[in-house]
Amino acid sequence: xxxxxxxxxxxxxxxxxxTDDAVVFDILTNSTSLEEPTExxxxxxxxxxxxxxxxxxxxxxxxxxxxxLVEPFRDAIAFVASEKQHLLDFIKFVTLRDIKADYPLLLxxxxxxxxxxxxxxxxxxxxxxxxxxxxxxxxxxxxTAVQKFLNKLLPDMFLCLSVGKCRTVPSDxxxxxxxxxxxxxxxxxxxxxxxxxxxxxxxxxxxxxxxLLVDMHRQLMQAHSLTITDECLSxxxxxxxxxxxxxxxxxxxxxxxxxxEKCFGKFSREWAAKLHLMRNMTNSKKSYLEEFLTLKKTIxxxxxxxxxxxxxxxxxxxxxxxxxxxxxxxxxxKHVTRFHSxxxxxxxxxxxxxxxxxxxxxxxxxxxxxxxxxxxxxPGMCYDGTKVIT
Numbered sequence: 001x002x003x004x005x006x007x008x009x010x011x012x013x014x015x016x017x018x019t020d021d022a023v024v025f026d027i028l029t030n031s032t033s034l035e036e037p038t039e040x041x042x043x044x045x046x047x048x049x050x051x052x053x054x055x056x057x058x059x060x061x062x063x064x065x066x067x068x069l070v071e072p073f074r075d076a077i078a079f080v081a082s083e084k085q086h087l088l089d090f091i092k093f094v095t096l097r098d099i100k101a102d103y104p105l106l107l108x109x110x111x112x113x114x115x116x117x118x119x120x121x122x123x124x125x126x127x128x129x130x131x132x133x134x135x136x137x138x139x140x141x142x143x144t145a146v147q148k149f150l151n152k153l154l155p156d157m158f159l160c161l162s163v164g165k166c167r168t169v170p171s172d173x174x175x176x177x178x179x180x181x182x183x184x185x186x187x188x189x190x191x192x193x194x195x196x197x198x199x200x201x202x203x204x205x206x207x208x209x210x211x212l213l214v215d216m217h218r219q220l221m222q223a224h225s226l227t228i229t230d231e232c233l234s235x236x237x238x239x240x241x242x243x244x245x246x247x248x249x250x251x252x253x254x255x256x257x258x259x260x261e262k263c264f265g266k267f268s269r270e271w272a273a274k275l276h277l278m279r280n281m282t283n284s285k286k287s288y289l290e291e292f293l294t295l296k297k298t299i300x301x302x303x304x305x306x307x308x309x310x311x312x313x314x315x316x317x318x319x320x321x322x323x324x325x326x327x328x329x330x331x332x333x334k335h336v337t338r339f340h341s342x343x344x345x346x347x348x349x350x351x352x353x354x355x356x357x358x359x360x361x362x363x364x365x366x367x368x369x370x371x372x373x374x375x376x377x378x379p380g381m382c383y384d385g386t387k388v389i390t
Contacts, residue, residue: 043249043383045242054237058228058263061370066220069359073217076352080210083349084127087292089342092120095296096339103303109166110156113337116299119149127203138207139200146196150184150302154314157303162311163325173322180321187310188302195298202291205281209353212278216271223267232263242383252382252389260367268363275360282353289345 095116099107106112122145126138133141155177160166169177185193219226236259241250284291306314318325381390 041245041249041381041388043242043244043388045383045385047237050237050240050242051233054240055228055233057370058233058236059224061366062224062227065362065366066223069220069362070217072352072356072359073213073220076349076356077210077213077217079347079349079352080206080213083345083347084206085124086342086345087288088120088124088127090289090345091292091295092116093339093341094293095299096337097341098296098300100337102300103161105160105166106156106303107337108334109168110160110335111152112156113335115149115152115156119145122148123199123203127206133207135200135204138204139197142200142203143193143196146192147184150188150192151178153299153302154184154187154306157306158311158314158318161303161307162315167325169325173325176322177318180317187306187314189305191298191301195294198291198294202284202288205284206288209278209281209349212274212281213353216274219267219271219274227263227267229263232259235259235262244383244388246381248381249388250382252384256371257367260371264363264367268361268367271363272360275357278353279357282350287350288347 096107096113099112123142126133126141126145155174158177159168168174236256238251239254239256239259241248315325381388383389
């Protein structure tokens with residue numbers, strides 16, 4: 001009988017229509033509650049605190065980058081500055097050494113040493129000046145210096161290499177030789193012009209590399225003010241998670257990579273472009289030393305050409321313009337010339353510049369590093385400024 005009543009009671013409760021919410025009876029507390037309660041997450045954004053945190057993070061990372069890159073740039077600048085002097089000293093030494101060995105009369109009894117020293121001095125001034133000079137300006141100055149040297153070399157070669165023993169002439173006759181002589185290219189050909197262009201381009205590239213190094217060093221030292229602007233900081237701060245009841249809730253509609261582009265995009269592209277230009281300035285088929293050595297090779301080439309093929313043409317022109325030479329022979333006095341080796345030239349600047357090429361993408365990697373080291377974000381939630389949404 002009791003069993004029958006129990007069955008009827010079960011059917012009675014099942015026949016009751018369910019309510020909108022499933023209710024669970026708690027036999028311990030004698031109360032009811034909703035099934036599977038949903039927890040509501042909240043966030044608080046302290047803008048001042050986040051701004052301070054963002055500024056600190058970016059500042060520290062930029063300072064670390066400066067410390068890592070500043071020494072290689074300072075080394076490269078120092079190498080280039082010191083090598084310019086050494087390079088020209090080496091060119092001067094090897095030229096005078098070989099002239100003394102092959103054409104000692106030219107060095108001992110003419111003004112060749114002073115003329116060549118003047119040419120090297122002119123090249124040194126063009127190479128080391130702080131004034132901005134274009135490639136066309138450098139070509140003009142180098143060509144002018146070379147022409148002045150060759151104009152003095154012609155009568156010296158004639159008086160000391162093509163008429164037997166060295167001779168000197170009175171100043172009036174010498175001035176006549178200088179004034180009436182046709183352009184040196186008539187006797188020496190176009191090779192000196194080609195040499196002047198080669199040396200000009202080498203000087204231009206050398207100076208351009210030095211300018212880029214100094215400019216990039218200045219850019220590096222100003223990296224903080226050039227990158228961490230108010231706009232950059234504001235956009236980066238907007239990507240930082242607020243203080244939420246669950247970690248990893250990001251701001252809605254924000255992107256750390258986009259903020260890094262705002263901060264470092266322009267800086268990074270300018271940095272890479274300057275390094276690319278610097279690489280083009282140093283990727284020549286010949287080294288700077290080989291290009292400057294064309295000066296020495298050209299001098300020896302024009303001396304041989306003049307002695308072997310053009311001295312009689314020059315002699316005829318001098319005779320017709322200034323009279324016979326034989327009546328004005330004066331025994332020249334011997335010059336005492338001393339020069340010392342500056343030591344072999346080995347460039348360290350090329351290696352330093354190549355090492356700097358490794359930093360071409362450093363600022364791109366820098367931005368990714370900042371984003372990768374942030375808080376691991378929850379993929380399905382974000383804070384829209386008022387509430388957490390999924």
